[in-house]
Amino acid sequence: MEKRLVKKDELLRIVKKVGAEFNVFAPVRVEDNVLFKSLAPGEEPLLTFANTKNAPKGVFFPRTEVMIRYVRTPKGTVLKGVELEARDAVLFGVRPCDARSFVLLDLLFDQDKYKDPYYVAKREKATVVTLACTPVPYTACFCTSVGGGPVDGTGSDVLVTDIGDAYLVEFLTPKGERLVKYFGEAKATAEAENKKETAAKEAIEQIKSVIPAREVKPILDVSFDHPFWDTIHKRCLACGTCTYLCPTCHCFDISDEMKYDDGRRLRNWDSCMFPLFTKETSGHNPRPTQKERWRQRVMHKFKYYVDNFNAVACVGCGRCVMYCPVNIDIRKIVEDISKLQQ
Ligand code: SF4
Ligand code: SF4
Structure with a gap:
């Protein structure tokens, strides 16, 4: 591995x-928010930020995307493209939790049997350069409870870690190695690697939220009708x-x-939190x-995804x-x- x-x-x-060769997406301040977005010409990314408000998943799975265009003719509908x-x-500047989310989304959108060509086309063309969380940005972060970590490289092609006086840059995949030429000739030293290990250890110690995210699956397996579900939703808007x-x-x-x-034909994000999401044409809503x-x-996050893909569908970003x-x-x-009595 190049470093x-x-x-x-x-x-x-x-x-x-x-940016002269690639379309670069990065964290940028937009009014009161830090957003992950395409860099405009001349625009610089933030290097000191906690995390972006929006998740970078939108690069591969946009809020709205056109799937096909067509035209109605006297002879019928004709596909235009x-x-x-x-x-x-x-x-x-993707954070490690968000880089990990790409691997979880791949499990769904890029299966051997079912491939989403819109997601896969964008994902295959993208190289993920992750900026490790040293220090850890939020008290709400719990990435270590779901298999991740503040200096974890899962889902990243390149991992950049602030080691105090410099950045240690690790090229983790062949896609990432295509970018080595931009990062100069200074090879990583043993001292730099030790500093990274220390930074990673300190970052993990900063994570105070630890939850049994992977342990609740057997409880959820038998809790579909548990009265607990009557207690959590009442405040939800x-x-x-x-x-x-x-x-x-x-x-x-x-x-x-039309x-x-x-x-x-458009694909738009939807949400299981919305009343209309499961409303059927008959008027019945399951x-x-x-x-x-x-x-x-x-x-979905803590049982069904584990059933289907052996992975919890949460990366502990805290958003x-x-x-x-x-x-x-x-x-x-x-x-x-985790404390429910059956
Ligand atoms: S953020 Fe989610 S849980 Fe909170 S009110 Fe909105 S839909 Fe409900
Ligand atoms: S469920 Fe919440 S903490 Fe988990 S990945 Fe989604 S936004 Fe982040």
């Missing part, structure tokens, strides 16, 4: 050079913030729009109240904890489930 040492004041220049184009992209900000949530809806004879919707959210307007805390819910 380089990069001076602190060099990194922005390197991103700029990468399938929107599968993707540009070579570099995602710079069904706003969908938790699902829209979550790096692993991936519910969507597909709709058609303007005169031109039509396009998840009629927020109780059933919250149960689905928890079951849903920080941004829920009524302070519903998934950490407490998981903790409470």
Whole structure:
């Protein structure tokens, strides 16, 4: 594995050079928020930030994307094009939890049997450059409870760690190694690697939220009808913030729009928190109240994903904890489930 040492004041220049060849997405301040977005010409990414409010999943699975375009003719509907184009992209400054979310999304969107060509086209063209969390950004972070860590390289092609006086840059995959040429000639030293190990250990110690996220599955297996589900949803406003900000949530809806004879088929994010999400044409809704919707959210992340892919569908980023307007805390819910009496 190639490793380089990069001076602190060099990194922005390197991103700029990468931007001449690739479409770069990175954390940028937009008014009061730090957002993960495509860099405009001349725009610089933030290097000191906690995490972006939006998850970088939107690069591969946009909030709205056109799938096909078609035209209505007297002889019937004619397909005009399938929107599968993707540009070579570099995602710079992804946090380790969010890089890990890509691996979880791959399990769903890029299976041997079922492939989502829209997701796969963008994912294959993208190189993920992760900025390790030293220090750990939020008290709500619990990545270590779900198999991740603040200096974990899962889902990353390149891992950049601040070691105080410089960055240690590790090229973890062949895709990542395509970027070595931008990062100079200074090879990593044993001293730099030791500093990284120390930084990683200290970062892990900073994570105070530890929850039994992987242990609750056997309890959830037998708790579908438990009275516990009557207790967690009452404050929920069904706003969908938790699902829209979550790096692993991936519910969507597909709709058609017509303007005169031109039509396009769109895929839009949806949310299991919304009453209409499961409403059937007949008017029947199998998840009629927020109780059933919250149960689905928890079951999907901590039981069904484990059943289907042997992985918990949460990376412990803490976004849903920080941004829920009524302070519903998934950490407490998981903790409470772990204590349920059957
Ligand atoms: S963010 Fe909070 S209030 Fe909004 S849907 Fe999620 S749990 Fe409910
Ligand atoms: S469920 Fe919450 S903490 Fe877990 S990945 Fe989604 S937003 Fe982050």
